[in-house]
Amino acid sequence: MINQLISLSLKNRYLVLLVSIGLFAWGVYAVRENPIDAIPDLSxxxxxxxxxxxxxxxxxxxxxxxxxxxxxxxxxxxxxxxxxxxxxxxxxxxxxxxxxxxxxxxxxxxxxxxxxxxxxxxxxxxxxxxxxGTGVGHILWYTLDAKGIDLGEQRALQDWYVKLGLQTVPGVSEVASFGGFEKQYQVNIDPHKLNYYNIPLSQVLKAVKSNNNDVGGRKFEMNGTGYIVRGLGYIKSLQDVENIAIGTIKTIPVRVKDVATVQMGGDLRLGIFDQNGDGEAVGGIVVMRYGENADKVIHAVKDKMADIQKGFPPGVKFKIAYDRSELIESAIGSVRHTLIEEMITVSIIVILFLLSFKSALSIIIQIPITIAASFILLNAFGISSNIMSLTGIALAIGVIVDNGIVMVENSHRNLSIAQEKEGHDDSRKN
The missing domain is CATH 3.30.70.1430 (Multidrug efflux transporter AcrB pore domain)
Incomplete structure (x- = not known):
């Protein structure tokens, strides 16, 4: 079987060369499409x-x-x-x-x-x-560097501007906000005043809820112009909440401010976020969607952050707390450096031992073709380019060239034997 395969390859050299070029091109495309991450996702x-x-x-x-x-x-x-x-x-x-x-x-x-x-x-x-997302989907942490702005305003900026912008980036599953205060209208009801006015608590809750709403009307025409009638009732200030009527006593309305105090405050917090001991900070965690290219998503998020920062108030900017792309690029660069070193070392050793550049070239060509083709299998099995998979490829380079070295060395030996035999026959004839 092996002899037939070798014979077929020798008779169809150009076809073998064409297949090798096609396999290498496919492998290069697979390298570009393969997801890149620092660590394998084992979640x-x-x-x-x-x-x-x-x-x-x-x-x-x-x-x-x-x-x-x-x-x-x-x-x-x-x-x-x-x-x-x-x-x-x-x-x-x-x-x-x-x-x-x-x-x-x-x-x-x-x-x-x-x-x-x-x-x-x-x-x-x-x-x-x-x-x-998965357990390793947290690819980027950031905080807002906003000196002079209170934590409530920072959290509102994060929730209603930054978060909504970053969630539009392809590959981002969620942007989780942390830190600061979530602003809310707080109505602190005095139970004694409720009892004095004989108003149940449920009535206060219903009145506040129903008065924070817009209502639709109808369209009517006047002098050839159409007008749309609607009721504007959304709460916009503390005074709007205080003036909500919750009942009547002898045609006199009882308002929220008569039985409660209204203030702007923060939601109940179960913890705080402190950065480097410098005080509380507000920011977000970017969670990558399942199966996405981490390095590509991180760069897309950074580009979006640059656009978002243009709309910030003066003096506000992003501050990166954790960036996995640094780990990814460091890991990929380390493995790439190792691959290049091994390819050079193997090439030198092959040339020194075989003393033939052409023979060494046939072995060296196997390395990039085989490595590129391995990414085809990585994509087929859904394995990303990470420090584990690339290290396995680096360790396998020796195995990759063993086959070629054995075959070339055996060919050199058989050629030497044939030349010696031919020289011996010529001397016998003379």
């Missing part, structure tokens, strides 16, 4: 279901939210395990699928089952799916 193929119910104890969350979800999510095809945890006001359910299951197929199956399970949950409680 489980899972879908996270998150449910929030403010103010409820972990036991209530477990009994009324977590247990109904877990019991109804069982039976989904290709599910390997279901794990769950309940905490104050929050419930997490982790649905782990087989490694061969497509992540977006898995998310659609979970979402399909949630539509049925939601009827078993308390009214108004809606479970949501977590981002379509």
């Amino acid at each position: 489980e193929n899972q879908v996270i279901v998150f449910t929030e119910w403010q103010g409820r104890s972990p036991q209530i969350m477990e009994d009324q939210v977590t247990y109904p979800l877990v019991s109804n999510l069982q039976g989904i095809p290709k599910v390997k395990a279901i794990r769950a945890t309940s905490m104050f006001g929050m419930s997490f359910v982790y649905v782990v699928f087989d490694g061969k299951a497509d992540v977006y197929w898995a998310r659609s199956r979970v979402l399909e089952r949630l539509n049925y399970a939601q009827r078993l949950l308390p009214q108004g409680i809606i479970p949501t799916l977590g981002p379509d």
